[in-house]
Amino acid sequence: MEVKTPKGTRDSDPLDCVVRDYVFNILKSCFRRHGAVEIDTPVFELKWVLTDKYGEDSMLIYDLADQGEGEQLALRYDLTVPFARYLATHGLKKLTRFHIAQVYRRDQPYMTRGRFREFYQCDFDIAGDYDTMVPDADCLNLIVDIMQNLDVENFQIRLSHRGLLDGYFEVCGVPEHLIRAISSAVDKLDKKTWDEVREEMIGKGLEGESADKIQQYVEIKGDPRQVLMTLKENSNLMENEKARKSIEDMEKLVSYLEVFGIVQYINFDLSLARGLDYYTGIIFEAIHLDSENQGIRIGSICGGGRYDKLVGRFGTMDIPSIGFSVGIERILAIKKESYIQNRVSSTDAYVVGINVSLADKIRLVDHLRKSGINTEFAYRESISGRKQFEQANKKGIPFSVIIGESELESNEVSVKNMISGEQSKVPREEIVSYLKQRLNK
């Protein structure tokens, strides 16, 4: 049997872990700058908690085996449903939280493009009853903050509204019972051609005439103010209650985005649908525009929307909520490429003993560590100086601290800068301050 990780999963090596820490810390500071606190939930939920929340993707949920516990369990599929469950469990009426954790999907893995079955999501959500579009604007503002802090140049936020989508579906004659299915077909427009999507719609039972009307709408996109003008000139649409209300809300949202000074990042795009069942208001996704030109395709980095009816589905009161999820796997892959690889080891010093006892080495190692210097040594009684230097070099440790017979006698150590090769004698009582100064510790 091949000794490997399960399909669609992979190990994280020390460099992966360093890069991940770095990116998570950026995200955490962005989330905190916008007033969020952190929470966590179990990796699995009671199966019924996840049921009927993800539309066609529900079949991708990992179930746990029934081992006679009397509970049906499933691995979390996203962090939004666990958040709604958290609010319901603890009877909270409002919470602005972030949550960074792995989620699980039995999707066809595409690992070279960053699609895994176990992957991190970094979610930010605002739950609570606030004024229309104010938290929505703050979410989009945070996304711009995140993109800029992650050094994602040339990004765009595609934005639409589920009410507007439902409204124009109605205007196009989509029957009530087909709305989610047609929505899910439209959602595929970023990967499929219109003809393929049209075929899927017809296959799902839609009239050809309706499909052709839909095509006119999905082509509407661009500057928010201009799209709003186009929509308001469409009297069929403005007569639809859902559409008219959504357009009013979008006007309010755009006015806030102008105050935040971020409207230039927004592409109001009526072909955006988003797959998940639970959205009720604005929906959005941030995409990297140059993605095709680079070695690694980034594509969509983050997506989310408003879901005012999800918490209420747990039998408690509805709590209006909005939020988004940052998918960092592709960001991590890019950052890893560009990361300076020569100091993954966070070790500061390697103690090299030459013709001294292991006890002498240990005493020096212990002194350095107790003073906050990350220190390694060869776990050997007898080993040549050359081999010890080789180890220090191979591990990318910046300083070797050398003790030999002469150093022991004069109560000194020799310090070798492993990059410059420079070597100097340092009195033993000054070694800690000597190293800390050079390590900027």
Add this chain to the structure above:
Amino acid sequence: MEVKTPKGTRDSDPLDCVVRDYVFNILKSCFRRHGAVEIDTPVFELKWVLTDKYGEDSMLIYDLADQGEGEQLALRYDLTVPFARYLATHGLKKLTRFHIAQVYRRDQPYMTRGRFREFYQCDFDIAGDYDTMVPDADCLNLIVDIMQNLDVENFQIRLSHRGLLDGYFEVCGVPEHLIRAISSAVDKLDKKTWDEVREEMIGKGLEGESADKIQQYVEIKGDPRQVLMTLKENSNLMENEKARKSIEDMEKLVSYLEVFGIVQYINFDLSLARGLDYYTGIIFEAIHLDSENQGIRIGSICGGGRYDKLVGRFGTMDIPSIGFSVGIERILAIKKESYIQNRVSSTDAYVVGINVSLADKIRLVDHLRKSGINTEFAYRESISGRKQFEQANKKGIPFSVIIGESELESNEVSVKNMISGEQSKVPREEIVSYLKQRLNK
């Protein structure tokens, strides 16, 4: 249906997350001080990877349902077997790594005492072929470092050796095929009386005479040098090859522990057995001594041992390895009690608008955030000053930054220290430096 987390699991609220971050950072700096790098592995492994590694506890493994993937999967039970699998998968011959992650056990939960089905382990291991007992001594040294950094006063490291255990079992006449079963009975001596354990041994097929001989050995414990002396005077034991070899190794280990200056923390205890199958050399566990006297029982905080044959069981070369796992759940519970609860929110400032537009508030919020001040505001067009101050207070945010008509006119803001109640006017261009100074940012 009750909206809850699965049996034996729980949500982590913002305070839990803050305390966990704090404790993890302490552990990470201890691990790094001893030269370890971080790795991560998937939450589930191929089932066969975990099979036959955990002795009687194997039945506690969570299996995933068979959803037609052609792979049998199971949630990780500890971090040691995934580490061995990692070494085998990547063909590594040596690695000193730490790994902080959740593990899963279908154990009877005892949540008030910190026993959960999903819980964190923080593992440190040294894999590689080094001189006898040198990495072993460094592991024990690191445990002392960790205990001291976690402020665990009055702890003790119980220490023994699997070779010595097997040796004295042989001397007591335990048949080969019963050795692991009898070892697992001895392992229960910290929770059961000798009579109960004796009964279990007899039940497993051991002669009463052998059990009585074992009793004499399990009572040997104390200062390592004294225990070594006692053992060396026992000629029956010294004639046993395994026991004699282990005693020699222990002498070497104790000499290194003396150099590290930590021998006073060691209790050489022949009743220590540790349940897991894979140990081959020294075994140890760190316990908090005053545990019964406090509200929360800490008990065993950390445990581990040497496992030289585990990596080889994946069909690759054997890699001698030693390591331990820190169980932090009980530490977290104690730290949570003592944690200053009044600033779980990491928000620095709450912008209060009085008779100004939402746009005016947003502009100030945006300015503060862009300057690195974590800032919140009420997501409302119209809200009284009193309600805004209430929010800031309730969330424990240290400063309110107030704009009203007069402040807008004079291009100032008022800053209210929410703890002292003190309020002062600050020119708008100085607000960031004013806050940063008071926040020590």
